[in-house]
Amino acid sequence: MTKICPICGYRNRDSAEYCERCLFNLSDTDDLNPKAENEEGIEGMEEGLGVYCPNGHWNPPGAKFCQVCGVPLEDKDTQEELLLPPEESEEEEKGQIMKIYKLVSHDAEFLVELSLYKGKIKEMLIGRKSGKNIPDVDLTGLKGAEVVSRRHANLILDGNEGEIYVVDLGSTNGTFVNGEKLKPGEKIKLKIGDEILFGKALRFVLEEG
Amino acid sequence: MFDVKYGLNKLPDKNKKEVQRFFLMSLTGKKAEKSPRLNVSFVLDKSGSMDGTPIESLKSGLKRSLDVFTENDRISIVLFDSMVETLLENTRLYGPDKKKVKRLINNIDAMGGTCIDEGLEIGLKEIQKVKLQDYVNWIILLTDGKNDHGSDEHALEVAKNARELGISIFTIGFGKHWSPTLLEKISDITKGEMYHVQDPKELKEIFTEKATKIRKTVAKNVEITIDLYEGVNFSEITPAYITKPQIVPLEPVLDVDQFIIEVGDIYEGKTKDILFQLFMKGNQKYLFDFKISYYDTEGQRQEMPWEKGVVPSLYEDPDKVSATIDRLSVYLQSEIVNDLLEGGAPEQALTLLQTMQLTATKLNDDELKTIIEQNVTKVQDGIELSDEDLIKTKMFTKTVIKDD
Numbered sequence: 001m002t003k004i005c006p007i008c009g010y011r012n013r014d015s016a017e018y019c020e021r022c023l024f025n026l027s028d029t030d031d032l033n034p035k036a037e038n039e040e041g042i043e044g045m046e047e048g049l050g051v052y053c054p055n056g057h058w059n060p061p062g063a064k065f066c067q068v069c070g071v072p073l074e075d076k077d078t079q080e081e082l083l084l085p086p087e088e089s090e091e092e093e094k095g096q097i098m099k100i101y102k103l104v105s106h107d108a109e110f111l112v113e114l115s116l117y118k119g120k121i122k123e124m125l126i127g128r129k130s131g132k133n134i135p136d137v138d139l140t141g142l143k144g145a146e147v148v149s150r151r152h153a154n155l156i157l158d159g160n161e162g163e164i165y166v167v168d169l170g171s172t173n174g175t176f177v178n179g180e181k182l183k184p185g186e187k188i189k190l191k192i193g194d195e196i197l198f199g200k201a202l203r204f205v206l207e208e209g
Numbered sequence: 210m211f212d213v214k215y216g217l218n219k220l221p222d223k224n225k226k227e228v229q230r231f232f233l234m235s236l237t238g239k240k241a242e243k244s245p246r247l248n249v250s251f252v253l254d255k256s257g258s259m260d261g262t263p264i265e266s267l268k269s270g271l272k273r274s275l276d277v278f279t280e281n282d283r284i285s286i287v288l289f290d291s292m293v294e295t296l297l298e299n300t301r302l303y304g305p306d307k308k309k310v311k312r313l314i315n316n317i318d319a320m321g322g323t324c325i326d327e328g329l330e331i332g333l334k335e336i337q338k339v340k341l342q343d344y345v346n347w348i349i350l351l352t353d354g355k356n357d358h359g360s361d362e363h364a365l366e367v368a369k370n371a372r373e374l375g376i377s378i379f380t381i382g383f384g385k386h387w388s389p390t391l392l393e394k395i396s397d398i399t400k401g402e403m404y405h406v407q408d409p410k411e412l413k414e415i416f417t418e419k420a421t422k423i424r425k426t427v428a429k430n431v432e433i434t435i436d437l438y439e440g441v442n443f444s445e446i447t448p449a450y451i452t453k454p455q456i457v458p459l460e461p462v463l464d465v466d467q468f469i470i471e472v473g474d475i476y477e478g479k480t481k482d483i484l485f486q487l488f489m490k491g492n493q494k495y496l497f498d499f500k501i502s503y504y505d506t507e508g509q510r511q512e513m514p515w516e517k518g519v520v521p522s523l524y525e526d527p528d529k530v531s532a533t534i535d536r537l538s539v540y541l542q543s544e545i546v547n548d549l550l551e552g553g554a555p556e557q558a559l560t561l562l563q564t565m566q567l568t569a570t571k572l573n574d575d576e577l578k579t580i581i582e583q584n585v586t587k588v589q590d591g592i593e594l595s596d597e598d599l600i601k602t603k604m605f606t607k608t609v610i611k612d613d
Contacts, residue, residue, distance in 0.1 A: 021447055022538060023447065178226075
């Protein structure tokens, strides 16, 4: 479970009593939990129109900030990426999409979409760029990425079972799932809401796509 | 050199897997054995907007401050408008020289635009003309305007260079048209401090006040080294802040397995508070080992012994930690408000401002409450916040407790 800060939109880990980013006292949220119904985004929402903010809230076309959590929506490229579902042509090539997950950084500034294709198993390398070798999920340049190894971990997208696994590749600073350190080579099944920490500082949450 | 006091806002909770806790560390300077030698570079704005009372007050204030400097100290004066002029090269001041310098100061005329970064660069050059290790080194920067004829990026570059040399910068904004963002970044980078002078009269006192304060330095370039125990982590987004006397973000730098945190200087009889945001196991036994190192007023590097195996215990006054968290929240939320207003999301900004208003009420801080209330009213009415509003908000949210 993540606790979304009602006033700054930060996705806090479950243990947070204060918002980790803006130190808002999260126990005060009862009287300040605005527009929860907006998450359903019923009003004015049509298929294919509008944009999703990094936190997954729907917004009308042209919105500059998320109506629900206030995250800026300026970057057009990002917005297009975030529009669901992904392009159809791609879908044909790779087969039928079974399930979509999202790996979202805690500050919601980095998001990777993970599409599971029926009957297919895909491995995605997570790490830092090294010369011309760019991992599938490139964490280079993110705050805290200094302690991420070049070949840090693999994500396994299993389109048979509809599950996602993470494997630590013997990284220097380790991979942690919900605070538990993975042994090198250990394969762990992930579930929605799991917190995955690469190195000491880069924290992600697995969410539904 | 100083007393160290520390502890958590709340004990961990054995029934939980992970908990979030705040660790407050207070460093209070003890009585100094020997006062340091000062090496101060004044970098002063003499642009056209300073004409009249402001420049005259500045001149008399500067002359007055010369009395603080003894013949063991060094002083340099750099003036800037759209150009830079070195009024006084780095020098020792003997009694008779002071008269000469006062005459030089009398001849200052206000005119031209504002180019802060070039002034800073020359100030940094002047200050380095002596062996820095032997002195407490400060640049005192005063401006009344925005960096219209210069580059903010260059100014920050110079600030970074100053920090690497162990030189701090006091930034003083005068009037209501300067950029709190730029001056704050300059002072934050160098672990300096930031001031707002509203009334020209205060210009007569500010330099003397600052020089006197610097004289009370007991430890410079203080560094905390922290070695975390398994299970304890810094928050990755808001790991550490100086929370008193002013809020300054800190970046713990990872060096092999230890975090190094630079916290600036400590003054006699004054407390510097540092707040860490940590996540730990619910049954955490030990938090970390830490050690403090600094330069004494003779320029010698000193290391206090390692404090091993700090256990999770409460700060002697846990309410102070809660209040500190609240103060910092107001500051952090105010930063987000600025971004939201700039990005055209006044409704979101208003929600935050109202939250800040509640916190200020809880903190019993009337000045802070008043300025936030004013902002709430303006944003509600769709009125853009003025430079003056932004300056005041910055100062009241940043300066946590007026000097003790």
